[in-house]
Amino acid sequence: MGEMVDIIIIGAGPAGLSAAVNALIRGKRVRIFSNKDNKLSKAERVDNHLGFYHMSGKELMDKFKEHAEAMGIRIEEGKAVNILPLGDSFLVNISGQIIEAKKVILATGISKIRELPGEERLLGSGVSYCATCDGMLYRGKKAVVWDQSEDAWEEANFLQSIGVNVTFVSDKPRHENLSDNVEYIKGRIEEILGENTVEAVKIGNEIIKTDAVFMLRDAVAPDALIEGLELDGSFISVNKHMETNIPGLYAAGDITGKPLQLSKAISEGLIAAQNAALQIDKKES
Numbered sequence: 001m002g003e004m005v006d007i008i009i010i011g012a013g014p015a016g017l018s019a020a021v022n023a024l025i026r027g028k029r030v031r032i033f034s035n036k037d038n039k040l041s042k043a044e045r046v047d048n049h050l051g052f053y054h055m056s057g058k059e060l061m062d063k064f065k066e067h068a069e070a071m072g073i074r075i076e077e078g079k080a081v082n083i084l085p086l087g088d089s090f091l092v093n094i095s096g097q098i099i100e101a102k103k104v105i106l107a108t109g110i111s112k113i114r115e116l117p118g119e120e121r122l123l124g125s126g127v128s129y130c131a132t133c134d135g136m137l138y139r140g141k142k143a144v145v146w147d148q149s150e151d152a153w154e155e156a157n158f159l160q161s162i163g164v165n166v167t168f169v170s171d172k173p174r175h176e177n178l179s180d181n182v183e184y185i186k187g188r189i190e191e192i193l194g195e196n197t198v199e200a201v202k203i204g205n206e207i208i209k210t211d212a213v214f215m216l217r218d219a220v221a222p223d224a225l226i227e228g229l230e231l232d233g234s235f236i237s238v239n240k241h242m243e244t245n246i247p248g249l250y251a252a253g254d255i256t257g258k259p260l261q262l263s264k265a266i267s268e269g270l271i272a273a274q275n276a277a278l279q280i281d282k283k284e285s
Ligand SMILES: Cc1cc2nc3c(=O)[nH]c(=O)nc-3n(C[C@H](O)[C@H](O)[C@H](O)COP(=O)(O)OP(=O)(O)OC[C@H]3O[C@@H](n4cnc5c(N)ncnc54)[C@H](O)[C@@H]3O)c2cc1C
Pocket: 010, 011, 012, 013, 014, 015, 016, 033, 034, 035, 036, 037, 038, 039, 040, 041, 042, 043, 044, 045, 046, 047, 048, 049, 078, 079, 080, 081, 107, 108, 109, 110, 218, 219, 220, 252, 253, 254, 255, 260, 261, 262, 263, 265
């Protein structure tokens, strides 16, 4: 584990980048992690962000990144899979790398995740969101990898290479780069079965026995990231300081609810970062 950072930001969309810039301006040590995919880049044309108009989402996103990078912010690629509050700090698991931070800002955008029956109940008991984190636990055992992100095949190959007996389930044709040793089933997982740990998955009418299920989605449902997080429907509950119910954990942008718009995301990123910085300063003065 490296040096403790002041603020770790999860998600590098408009909310996360705005938080990063503002935390930096407040003199804080920041790290920002994100998946590749970003909502705004898909917008054909954005006209309602003051001062920038007739621009595509991609042009705007490039501007935001340019701004952050010009200030010395490096966007690191990685998926947050778990956050553990320790009282005065947090341990954040980013694709298997553990980072300690005083404050955490969640800026992960809306998650359209539809959890599978059995998924939440068996999370940590055979259900995993991270092959590099949990792969070793299943050496010599069976694991199913469900293809829900562009690079799921890489994770399946990785698991197979460390001695896990992998079955890759996908509704797309077999990926050309999937290792020959990995079994492939065309289909969709409908349910995860098991009493106290994962025992099998249901694919159509078939029951396939397995010890683990790796759900390699690009995003993770916010309440699966951290225990006890208060939600309002599928959004995270926050107060006007962008504080969640967990002390030291902030949320900003689409993840906190409507309107799902750029200017709101940017403002909330600023509010979250300024409050996080203020709390750090108060404690350390
Ligand atoms: C087609 C389209 C058109 C739009 N047009 C407009 C418009 O004209 N005007 C307007 O104001 N808004 C528009 N929007 C909405 C706007 O894009 C969003 O409000 C804005 O992007 C929200 O910013 P955000 O930072 O909260 O989330 P996002 O932009 O969704 O960014 C979240 C980031 O977090 C990453 N992430 C998620 N989970 C994790 C994890 N576990 N670990 C690491 N990273 C993670 C994601 O990959 C993503 O990069 C449009 C959206 C779409 C899809």
